[in-house]
Amino acid sequence: MRSFPTILSSARIGLEQAAQVLSNVLLRIRKELRPGVSTLELDSIAEELIRSQGAEPAFKGYVVDGRRYSHSLCISIDHEVVHGVPSIERKLEEGHIVSIDCGVRKHGYYADAAFTVGIGQISPAAQHLLKITEEALWLGIEQATPGKRVYDIAAAIQYHVERHNYSVVRELTGHGIGRRLHEVPSIPNFVPTGNWRWRFPNERLRAGQALAIEPMVAAGLPNIRVASDGWTVCTADNSLAAHFEHTVLVAVPPVVLTQW
Secondary structure: OOOOOOOOHHHHHHHHHHHHHHHHHHHHHHHHOOOOOEHHHHHHHHHHHHHHOOOEEOOOOOEEOOEEOOOOEEEEEOOEEEOOOOOOOOEOOOOOEEEEEEEEEEOOEEEEEEEEEEOOOOOHHHHHHHHHHHHHHHHHHHOOOOOOEHHHHHHHHHHHHHHOOOEEOOOOOEEEOOOOOOEEEEEOOOOOOOOHHHHOOOOEOOOOOEEEEOOEEEOOOOOEEEOOOOOOEEEOOOOOEEEOEEEEEOOOOOEEOOOO
16 A cells, blocks of 8 residues: 655644735636636736745746646636636636636745636526536545545545436546645545546545645536647536635645635
């Protein structure tokens, strides 16, 4: 069985400091979400605020498969699940649902969080998707206690999502967090079967572990595709998607470090 570090008191302080910066950023960005604002403008506000607090954007410069991400925020709109790339051309519009995902590094520790909101008046169907996805996050967080397992979190999220006839994305998961942005264990939003179990082992949770729990939910089918920019993950059927995430410490009760 793989092992992973328990977060000690000194590390918890580092995580809390990173989480406080991140929370300040997300609360500020939330106030800026309105029709007509460009996603690049939001990204610039976030980076300036992160750096003004003695921290660094965790996403900027992050490399995946040789591609380097160039922004501080991931901003995903409507059918975009995650990793939407900010630009001056991409502006928020009335009726959009938009996911804001941000990571922060401070004094060598990381925090990661995301939320999805409507811009102005949104449809009842979109409102319901957001409600169920956020509820699924909190149900997953409730399972983040010592002695539970990764699949307990996964089962709580999957059951709530699927009983409302939505789908959880399989290929993307939550994760451990601490000295690195992405650490073990992976936290899937469904209970793996077959070969998925090799990819996402059912680790037992330990007191003090830091986890980024993040349901990614589609109103339609769970299948995804990657846009031509090489980053933006979209639903394959163009159905709406929502994403909520908190950085959490495994404890009784679980300790939620981030705010939005």
